[in-house]
Amino acid sequence: KTQQLQPKMASTAHKTDYEKEELFDSPEELDKKIEYLAKLVKNSKHMIAFTGAGLSTSAGVPDYRSGTNTVLPTGPGGWERQAQKDYSKPKLRVDTLNAIPTKSHMALVKLAEEGILKFLISQNTDGLHKRSGFPSHKIAELHGNSNLEKCWNQKCKREFFRDFHTCEGFFKDHHTSRKCESCGDVLHDSIINFGENLPQKELNDGFNNGKKADLVLCLGSSLKVTPAAQMPLEAVKNGGKMVIVNLQRTPLDEKGLRINALIDDVMVKLMEKLKMEIPRFSLRKRLTITKQKEEKKGEGEKVEVRGVDDEGRPFTLFREVTLEFLESGEKYS
Secondary structure, eight states: OHHHHHHHHHTTSOOSHHHHOOOOOOHHHHHHHHHHHHHHHHHOSSEEEEEOGGGGGGGTOOOSSOOTTOSSTTOSOHHHHHHHTOOOOOSOOOOTTTOOOOHHHHHHHHHHHTTOEEEEEEOOOSOHHHHHTOOGGGEEETTOOTTEEEEOOTTTOOEEEOSSOOOOSOTTTOEEEEEOTTTOOEEEEOOOOTTOOOOHHHHHHHHHHHHHOSEEEEESOOSOSTTTTHHHHHHHHTTOEEEEEOSSOOTTGGGSEEEOSOHHHHHHHHHHHTTOOOOOOOOOOEEEEEEEEOSSTTSOEEEEEEEEOTTSOBBOOOSOOOEEOTTTOOEEO
């Protein structure tokens, strides 16, 4: 099934040198553009961000459409490699499970914490936005999350975050080898493959926030994949401003301001102009400890320890928990 998908993915790679060309503003031009962006951010009432694979390349996660001669250390994009049959080893490549959120990821977290960035729409499946600490209720991951699996039972709909990739290669049915701990139904990965519909809630949240936005900051997206790419346009239709940070040209360049530079360079300078410090990434895990009496008499109390995300959804954190009573030395696992 993987081999069947590859030709279709490779066919979406850029075809011409013009499409693959990477553009860079002069230092003077770049500073003027970022100064203007800073003013837009300060004056915005409903700023949103729209992120693509280019955001994570500095974390070592390759994108899809960068050309053979890209300046990025992750090398040619995945689909470019398939189209060119390029099997060389890139200078930098990190599995998404080991990737660390970039300065740009953390800058977005800070902007959200300050109440400036109202919502984030992401096409990425690498899980770095959630790992960075970005609020779950302020993000729409349009194409899923490689660490998230869901229960499709309409009466249940529980979600589970894992510290491993949930997709097991069953591209058509999305089944995983695990079952929902609430209803017992088979769990499914959350990745959206080619030809599949976007999840309805994320779709609605994306378009609704696009319509509300007076500023949309597009970071590292080719802005070619629809319907996702239509969401930033909603802001423009309603009089909002669009700023695109990307090395390659996009179909929406004429709709807003283009900044031709590496994303981290732009976001670091933007935060400096906003006089905001980019927080350092630290991996934070939450856990809950609950105690309840067992229904049957004489069976004592039940203690449950589990990892959860910021909205209380189960998060794989412990392989085993041992409870030890200090007075008696008894242990229970």
